[in-house]
Structures are given as C-alpha cells and as structure tokens.
Amino acid sequence: MIQVKNLQKQFGKHEVLKGIDFSIQPGEIYGFLGQNGAGKTTTMNILTGLTSYREGEIIIDGLPLQSNIEKLQKIIGYLPEDPQFYPYMKGIEYLEYIGKISGYPREDIDQRNRELLQLVDLTEAASRKIGGYSRGMRQRLGLAVSVYNRPKILFLDEPSSALDPQGRRELLDIILGLKDEKTTIFLSTHILSDVEKICDRIAILHEGTIHLEERLEVLQERYLQPVYEIQWEGNCSALKEPLLQQSWVDKININNNHMTLYVHDRKKAQGKLLEVLSEFSLPMISLSLKRSSLEDIFVKVVNGK
C-alpha cells in the first residue's frame, strides 16, 4: 500500500531523514516509533503530501506520490498530533462543515455524521460546544474527521499521547475497529504498550535511519528474553548452583525467597523447568513468566545495542 525508498529530508543543514526505506501492506497497522524529534511527524507530513522532500521514491496505492498528490490525498486521512477545532462550534456542526467542504454527497451527510458520532462515541455530546470537550473527546472528534471520507490509508500522529488510560483504551478500540474495515494505518506513538496492543509491524526511526523493522510477533520471539519469577517457601539461595548447571539457564538473581531466572532457550526451559524445580525439597509458592517489553527493545536500539 505504501512503499518508501531512500527518502531524504533536511531542514537547512539538519538532516532529519537520511534515506529511509520501508513498506506497508494493505490493512496493516504499522507502528512508527522514535524519540522526540526523530522525524516521525516530518515523515507523515511528507507521505500525506504536506511537506516536500529532497530525494526518494514514494509509491502509495500503486501511484508515485509526487505526480499524484491531489488524487492520493482523496484516499488519505490524517489525524495530526494536536487537532485544532473552532471551539464555538458544536461537534455536530463541525462534522457538517467537514462533510460540506470535503465534497461528501449532501444527501448522505446526516447519515454519515450519525455513523461517525456513534463510531467515536460522541452522539450524546454532539450538540455541545467543542470548546467544552475533554482532550479525549477532541481527539475522538479528530479521528471522526480524519475518516470522514472513508480513507484507504489513515495517518495517526501520536493519537493517544495526551490521553488518560481510559481515553487511550477507547481510542485504541476505535483504531482496531478501523483495521477490521481494512483501513491501512500508519501510527506514530511514544506509548509502547499501545504499540504492543494494536500494531502488526513496527519500525524504529533513530538518527535519521530505520534501525529496526519487524513484525511484532517476530520481535517478541527473537528479542524478548523470557524471565521467570519464582517464590519459594523459604530462602532459596541453595538452589542457585544446581539451576545454573542447566544449559538453558542464563542468569539467576536471588532475594531471600524470591528468585528471578533468566533463560536463553525458551523452548528448552518450557519443557524442563517444572521437572527440575519439582526435584527440590523446598516448596514453591508461585511461578510466573514475565517477558521483557517492547520498551526494552526500544531502549536497546536507541542506545546502539
């Protein structure tokens, strides 16, 4: 759906994008990660035809962007990081206004507004002024605006970063609903737990280049080291040595009756762990598997590891 090759962009002497390549498949939610100032918004502005670029090739829905900007903008929706509205307008008035200026068939505008208000859960607030909306409500209204014309591709710039956990959850559910309708979604965010919940694939942009691009489940399989947390009925220091004899055990930390066991061969560990632990005479109280998070991977990538 989107192919980007050797995309370069600089502001004055500042090279923000040093030749990035990536591609996004139809219907995919693509998580675009990077630290503040990494160039995520710049990339989105380029892909939506709002900003020029120095060099590179961008193909969207089979068409080169540069010679088809107007045509492609008709199939693109964009929710900027901080969407702006006329605060004196009511939610419904704003949607009517968007319907009219975007050329939506006049006779269908009322119906579309009702659908969208329902989608973003603003039906009851529709006749209130936007100036009185919460941040989450404004973000949901912005999302309704960005999907008004049923875009094939939706760009979301940090859509949940200013929202509380409930607001984020609601927004993520709406985004997942859009994926069910086969919308391709390009999502930039700082909130890695959100990425883990909804993205199919992620890319990490760092110092002008893409350092990692991978399907989320591959990433979890390849990079996330499993960690077992084990509680024993008494001090478990004596168990450390025999456990370290196992080829699949990497490292063990012990704090009185609490053991943290790092393994480097998850499959072997799964097959052997319970058998080995049951051989000890010390009773075990609990055992849980904790995976390191996407945050750990992100930190490793930006620290050059």
Ligand SMILES: Nc1ncnc2c1ncn2[C@@H]1O[C@H](COP(=O)(O)OP(=O)(O)OP(=O)(O)O)[C@@H](O)[C@H]1O
């Ligand atoms: N119009 C501009 N003129 C000059 N420099 C710019 C311009 N727009 C962005 N930049 C610079 O380009 C770099 C990338 O900015 P961008 O907004 O794309 O980053 P970002 O990854 O979206 O960051 P954030 O997460 O903070 O929004 C920053 O150093 C920024 O200061």
